[in-house]
Amino acid sequence: MRETPATMRLLIPMLLALCLLSSAASGVxxxxxxxxxxxxxxxxxxxxxxxxxxxxxxxxxxxxxxxxxxxxxxxxxxxxxxxxxxxxxxxxxxxxxxxxxxxxxxxxxxxxxxxxxxxxxxxxxxxxxxxxxxxxxTCHMCVFVYNKQLFQKAGVSVPTSWDGLMASSRKLSKIGVTPYAGGFGSDMPPLAAAYEYAYLGQHLLLDTYAGRFPYTKPEWLAYLSLYTQMRQNRFTNPASANATEAAAAKALMDGRVAMVFMDASFESIRRSYKPGFAAWGVFGAPTDGKSRFLPKLPGGVxxxxxxxxxxxxxxxxxxxxxxxxxxxxxxxxxxxxxxxxxVSPASNSALLTARLRPFASLGMRDLALDLRIYENPRVLATFYSGVRGILAGTATASSVARRTQAVKARR
Known part of the structure; x- marks a missing residue:
């Protein structure tokens, strides 16, 4: 009888072990x-x-x-x-x-x-x-979605700065469209989160929600001044700002609104409402030279x-x-x-389904979790009610900050 080669003597126990593992696995x-x-x-x-x-x-x-x-x-x-x-x-x-x-x-x-x-x-x-x-x-991330035809008609390009966004808003309003709509009817508007990160940063946001950093601090007042700029530059109006995401997305496809801020659910709305609409694109939150940090794109798991x-x-x-x-x-x-x-290789892949690719392509490194889950809902309701007041011209940054902090102090 021929002797089993040394390599086979080593392989046989390994193969037996693999068979046992396979057999065990099949019973799991x-x-x-x-x-x-x-x-x-x-x-x-x-x-x-x-x-x-x-x-x-x-x-x-x-x-x-x-x-x-x-x-x-x-x-x-x-x-x-x-x-x-x-x-x-x-x-x-x-x-x-x-x-x-x-x-x-x-x-x-x-x-x-x-x-x-x-x-x-x-x-x-x-x-x-x-x-x-x-x-x-999987995850989601909110970005600006815009109507390319309206941008072209108004003679504006994709803005990369806050001042550019406001300048684009003025030009868009001149052609009879609302520059932006959606999200501010809720007590956690996505667009707000992007610039709260920019002006406060993660540390001060968490300190605010924990009660260690008042809403009356200069950083919050500087952030709230953005809404005054929105009103002055006709970026949006109370009715448009308070529109649901679905209503805002449909208005964009109808040519009545130039920009919305939302996640890939836009594609689901587009496919059901106006599947032939292809004149849209996405861009990230423009940077603001007056803020301490870059804006983040709110999202999560x-x-x-x-x-x-x-x-x-x-x-x-x-x-x-x-x-x-x-x-x-x-x-x-x-x-x-x-x-x-x-997983980053998959989100960056050219093989990712076409309806998700535009939203993943902006760079998931800018994604940040929404920390407002740590704030009391009544405080958030007071704060964003005040934001809507600033957009309507019935409130100021300082009055919103004082009112919000008063509610916070009672919690």
Whole structure:
């Protein structure tokens, strides 16, 4: 009998081990709850593909959209998909001892796949380098969307500075269109967040919401003066500013409004309302030379994953989560969910679905989480009611600051 070569003697145990792993994997079923009914088909397709590749079965339970879920120590899924989870949602699940800290797994190179701001969403303390309790799959980011035909008619180019934006507004208003519409009817208008970052920065915003930095400080007054400039330069009017995003987007496509500030949901509205409209483009928030920082583009996680801390199949659940954040799966899930991939190679890819590419192309490095979740809703309501007053000419920056701080002091 011929002797087995040395290389084969080394390979045989390895092959046997692989067979055992494959056999074990084929008997594993992961319980996956997700709150993405809009993306259920994409999730099912990816789960089937994963089973074909690994032998690991995925049992899926679809729930209504939610930023957090709860389960007992002896129950629940192996991993869960959350819809638009905030840091507060993640912190609540951490306090409930529900979800696994993935810092060790992230430190082995997984971290490098993601845009940093999106991982911050899963750091409850909002301090870099702390525990990471989840995985972003997709995100959204608000940008200026503009009507190219109206810009051309008014003889304006895409503005790169705040002064340029105001100058463009004056020219657009002269041809009988409203330069900007949408968002300010809410108590968390997206455009406001971009310039609050520019004038306050992350540190002072958090200090304000924690009660350590009053709204009456010069930085807040300087920021509020932007709304006086908006009114003076006819950037918008109260009715247009208070329009819903959908109404504003439709007005842009109808040629009545030149600019809106919103995320890729614009494309969904366009496809359902006026699919033939192609004369649109996007640009980031123009810089303001008077602000301390560059403006940020507000956004956050749309679909995110967490791992059940008490799961007996944590390793398999983490492996599935890692697989979902690989390039090909990210492109497929983005197409099925209509959200921008959280992984940078996929969001930068020329193969990203065409309806998302313009919104991802501006550079996700400018994305920032909306910190207003840390402010009391009544304070926000008072503040943005005042902003609407400035736009209408019935309030001033100082009166809005004083009124807001008075409400803040009573909380």
């Amino acid at each position: 079923t992961l319980e996956f709850w997700h709150t993405w009914p809009h993306a259920a088909q994409a999730v099912q397709s990816l789960a089937y593909k994963y089973t074909q590749q690994t032998g690991v079965s995925i049992h899926i339970r679809v729930l209504r959209p939610a930023g957090r879920l709860s389960w007992g120590a002896s129950g629940g899924p192996d991993l869960a998909g959350l819809y638009e989870p905030t840091q507060r949602d993640i912190a609540a699940m951490v306090r409930a001892d529900s979800i696994e800290d993935l810092k060790i797994e992230m430190s082995h190179g997984w971290y490098a796949r993601f845009w940093p701001a999106l991982l911050e969403n899963f750091e409850p303390s909002y301090s870099e380098g702390t525990s990471i309790y989840g995985v972003p799959l 749309v679909e995110g994953l967490v791992i059940n801390r008490h799961s007996r199949r944590k390793a398999e659940a983490i492996a599935f989560a890692k697989w979902l954040t690989e390039y090909n799966q990210q492109l497929a899930f983005a197409d099925g969910s209509s959200s921008i991939p959280a």
